[in-house]
Amino acid sequence: MLKIVQTLAMDGARVTPAQYLPAFAARQVEADFRVVHCTSEDELIAACADADIVFGQCSVQRFSRRVLASLRACRMIVSMGIGFENLDREAASEAGIVVANVPDFCLEEVADHALALILACTRRVVALHGSAREGGGGDAIQRLRQHHWPRMRRLRGRTLGLVGFGAIARAVVPRAAGFGLNVIACDPYVDAGAMALAGVGAVSQDELLAHADIVSLHVPLNDGNRHLLGAVAFARMKPGAIVINTGRGGLIDHAALSIALRDGIVAAAGLDVTEPEPLPPEHDLWSLDQVVITPHSAGISPEAMSALVQRPWQETLRLLDGEWPAGWINPEAQAAYQARWR
Numbered sequence: 001m002l003k004i005v006q007t008l009a010m011d012g013a014r015v016t017p018a019q020y021l022p023a024f025a026a027r028q029v030e031a032d033f034r035v036v037h038c039t040s041e042d043e044l045i046a047a048c049a050d051a052d053i054v055f056g057q058c059s060v061q062r063f064s065r066r067v068l069a070s071l072r073a074c075r076m077i078v079s080m081g082i083g084f085e086n087l088d089r090e091a092a093s094e095a096g097i098v099v100a101n102v103p104d105f106c107l108e109e110v111a112d113h114a115l116a117l118i119l120a121c122t123r124r125v126v127a128l129h130g131s132a133r134e135g136g137g138g139d140a141i142q143r144l145r146q147h148h149w150p151r152m153r154r155l156r157g158r159t160l161g162l163v164g165f166g167a168i169a170r171a172v173v174p175r176a177a178g179f180g181l182n183v184i185a186c187d188p189y190v191d192a193g194a195m196a197l198a199g200v201g202a203v204s205q206d207e208l209l210a211h212a213d214i215v216s217l218h219v220p221l222n223d224g225n226r227h228l229l230g231a232v233a234f235a236r237m238k239p240g241a242i243v244i245n246t247g248r249g250g251l252i253d254h255a256a257l258s259i260a261l262r263d264g265i266v267a268a269a270g271l272d273v274t275e276p277e278p279l280p281p282e283h284d285l286w287s288l289d290q291v292v293i294t295p296h297s298a299g300i301s302p303e304a305m306s307a308l309v310q311r312p313w314q315e316t317l318r319l320l321d322g323e324w325p326a327g328w329i330n331p332e333a334q335a336a337y338q339a340r341w342r
Contacts, residue, residue, distance in 0.1 A: 002031045003073070004316065005048050006055040007038040009081070010309060020313045027320050034042035045070045045270030050074075053319075055312040057084030065091035073234070076319055078312040078327075081105055081299075083248065085221050088099035089330050092120025097244065097334035100325035102311045104167065111171035113298035114216055116181075116245050118160075120292045121242045122153040122214075124268075129291045151267070151290070153213075156180030161212025163228070164204065164219035164247070165190045172216065173198050184208055187219075195261055210211040211235040214244060229253065240267040246298045258284040272298040 002024070007036055009290045036047035037240040045068050049052050051074055056063065058079035068077075068091045076098040078125075079087065084101050092099050120126055127148055134140050160176050165187035176183050177199065184201040192202035209215065216239065219225060220299070229243065230253035243266055254275060260266040268290040277296055285291050315325040324331075 002053065002316075002320075003051050004031055004033045004053045004055065005051040006033070006035045006312075007044060007061060008057050009035060009037045010305070012039045020317070021125060022316055024320075027317075030321060035310050041067050048074065048293040051311075054078070055080055057081055058087035058099075059085060061086060063087040063092070066093055068092050070095060071095070071097065075258055075322055075337070076100065076315070076325065078315050078325070080308055080312060081332055083220060084329060085248070093330045093333035094336060096333060096338075098319065098328065098337055099324060099330045100307055100334055101329055103327050104306040105241060105308050105311075106301070107167050107171050109301050109304050110168045110246050113272060113294070114172050114218075114244055116169075117244050117272065117292060117294070118155070118214055118216070118242070118244070120291070121244070121268035121270045122291075124148050124152055126292050129321035130219050130289075146189060158182070159184060160213055160216060161185065161203075161208040161229050162200070163187075163208065163215065163217045164305045165195060165200070168246070169216075169218035170198060172218070181214075184212065184278040202203075206236060209241075210238060212238060212241060214242045216236075216244040217247045217251050219247055219251065221250045226250050227253040227256075229257070231256040234265050238267065238268070239265060241265075242267055243269040243271075245270070246272045249273040249277060254279075254283070254285060258288070260289050261285075268292075272296055275315045324338075 003122055009330055014284060028191055038044045038047050038061060040063055041064060044061060047073055051071065054074055054077045056077055056079055057083050063086060065088045068088060074097050077092065081099045082105050083272060087099060089099065115156060125282065131148060132141060154210055156179065158181055160181045160183050162183065162185040165185045169185065173183055183199065184203045186205045195202045228251045243257065257266065257269060261269065270292045272294045273296050274293065279285060279293065315327065318325055
């Protein structure tokens with residue numbers, strides 16, 4: 001009996017194994033699948049103690065060394081999404097646990113959302129919606145002329161700086177080109193020639209901050225880049241730049257961002273992610289009408305969620321067939337896995 005545990009409920013996108021039963025039967029494998037929504041390490045340990053395969057979300061749920069040490073039967077963890085910053089990769093590899101993510105999840109959606117936030121900031125969409133709701137009296141017209149209209153910007157000819165040039169950032173490029181934006185990017189792991197083929201100029205991070213009218217973050221969060229955009233980075237930015245974050249909230253020092261916005265160093269910010277999430281109602285960013293915040297929803301669409309819930313099952317079948325998962329993130333676990341399971 002192959003025991004599979006999914007450690008989060010997917011709000012209507014949950015998949016039962018029924019459609020995969022023929023595939024398991026063809027491999028002469030009987031599967032037991034259960035969903036146990038876990039919000040703590042102790043709940044993960046209790047739910048997954050005897051699991052062979054775990055479907056979790058390592059960007060939210062903490063798969064620490066302590067949790068991983070308790071998974072005595074676990075062969076594979078599939079993180080349902082792109083991020084896996086809360087998983088102890090070293091501990092998983094030492095334990096011979098294969099870990100996979102879904103690296104192509106929601107690429108189109110997040111790229112769309114990044115452009116939506118850019119447009120919301122440059123065209124002041126949210127603030128203008130509020131103004132329209134207030135009515136068209138003399139005071140409202142005066143506020144439009146004095147407060148809103150002077151802050152609105154044309155996109156064509158401006159420079160978009162992409163911090164990181166992975167799959168999502170690359171999906172942003174053609175969208176940005178459609179609005180006439182010039183695109184530059186910084187990514188120490190991507191060759192300048194690959195950027196050039198995409199019509200993107202390769203620059204250093206300091207050069208990007210100095211020249212970009214819009215700075216958009218597309219990197220995973222790790223110990224080395226927490227508060228990548230803080231007081232020092234904001235001081236290096238082109239005056240009046242716009243900040244967009246569809247990555248992780250911890251990439252930005254929000255206290256420093258509030259100061260930069262109030263001082264006019266940063267003109268506007270569009271954030272789909274914050275630290276913490278949700279942002280407390282008393283946080284200063286909520287008082288600034290040049291800030292647009294969405295509740296970590298950039299990756300959502302029915303199409304994306306449907307694809308997401310299929311992938312763990314596909315990866316499980318690959319492992320049963322003696323193959324490595326398509327989204328394998330810890331190939332260094334291979335020797336320990338083979339010693340333990342093969």
